[in-house]
Amino acid sequence: MKHLTVLAALCLLVFWGSVSVARIDTFVFDNPQDEQRFKKLSAELRCLVCQNQNLADSNAELAIDLRRELYSMIKAGKSDGEILDFMVARYGDFVLYRPPVKPTTYMLWVGPFILFVIGAVALVMFVRRRSDDVLPGDELSTEEQSRLQGLLEKQPAGKRKQR
Amino acid sequence: MKARYLIPLVVFLLMIGLFGVGLKLDPSKVPSPLIDKPAPQFSLPDLHDREKLVDTAVLREHKVSLFNVWASWCVACRQEHPFLMELARSGDVPIYGLNYKDKRPDAINWLNRLGDPYTASAFDEEGRVGIDWGVYGVPETFVVDSKGVIRYKQIGPLTEQAWQETILPLINQIRAEEG
Known part of the structure; x- marks a missing residue:
């Protein structure tokens, strides 16, 4: 039990360390709107180095540079459109x-x-065709039905076959 | 009736084809929007001489030139370096360098040790020019024509294969255009 506690503490320590290292750059904004815009834009822009991360999450050198660029553009009063155009260009x-x-x-x-x-069209066609498979002529006549019933009853229970 | 049973096979083959193509594509190679656009303007200190400036104009001095983004910390740059040296020795195309987010002594040291294939290297300490050129993975090599228009971008090391198959034919084409 004691070992477990120590292990848990160690895990926490290691994890904590990685969390505190992850974000080092701090930007100071003039107003909360600008900060919101920074958060929104950095979440919408992709980091090209680690392609499945956005600028906000990525720690790649380029992402850090682009966050700084983004910050200075917001500071300079550029609109969201101008900033996105800059990146796309x-x-x-x-x-x-x-x-x-x-x-x-x-x-x-x-x-x-x-x-x-x-997919939907294929599904509808498939279902339609299956329901078409049972034609009126395929149904059993009264005679056949009673014969079938007789056969089924002759079979010992449990050995009955389906159909 | 028979044709119906062939449908899954055809779909399967189509998917194999698509996956095959997908395997060959490299998702880390993002097409640059700068192709066929004027090279982004820059004016930076020369790597070797901080008094001297290297700017976009040098790229227009030749019919065609290479603009290679490199750094001493970049492993793949070291890999492509012997090939750049070979190109420089042949003297076929001038190679300009953009020393990207590097430290001056490290970069000079690197060139002294391994050889300097560059006609001139601009020193982009902050990586600001790199951003303008859309650099995201060094090394990158741009082919620029005499009008200062970017014609091609090689992402990753410049290899013999890329040179023979893509870049050399393009260079010959550019030379033919300009007569």
């Missing part, structure tokens, strides 16, 4: 987590819906 649409809708990204935006429609 240098790193392309890929820097945006929400790429713009334009001819090269149509597939990206519409593709999932196309797949959905194809």
Whole structure:
């Protein structure tokens, strides 16, 4: 039990250490709106070095530089649009987590819906065909039905086959 | 009837094809929006001589030139360095360097030890020019024509293969255009 406590404490210590190292840059903003904008924009811009992280989360050198750049642009009173244009001009649409809708990204935006429609149509066709499989002529006549009943009753219970 | 059973096979083959293509693509290579755009302006101190300035104009002095982003801390730069030396020795294309987020003594030391393939190296200590050029993974090499337009960007080390297959043909094409 004591070992467990020590282990837990050690884990916490190691984890704590990594957390405190993760964010070192501190920016001071003139007003809370600017700080909100910084948070929003740094969450929407992708870090190109570690592509599945945004600028806010990434600790790559480039992300740190771009956060500083973002900060100075906000300080300089640039609008969100101007800042995003600045980033796109240098790193392309890929820097945006929400790429713009334009001819090269149509597939990206519409593709999932196309797949959905194809899937839905395939499903409907499949279900329709299955329900069509039982034709009126396929049904048993009264005679056949009673014969079947007789056969089923002859079979010992438990050995009955389905169908 | 028969055709119906072929559908899964066709879908399967299509997917194999797509996955095959996907495997060959390198997601870390993001196309640069700067291709066919004028090279971003810069004016930086020379790596060797802080009194001297290196600016965008040097790239327009030649029919075609290479602009190579490098740093002494960058492992892949070291990997591509022998090839740059070979290119510099052939004297075919001038190579300009952008020493990116480096320390001056480290960078000079590196060149002294391994050789200096650069006609001139601009010293971008803060990485500010690197941001303007959309640099995100050193080494990167830009092909710039005499009008100062970026024609191509190689992300990662400049290899013999990339040179033979892509860059040399492009350089020849640019030279032909400019006559």
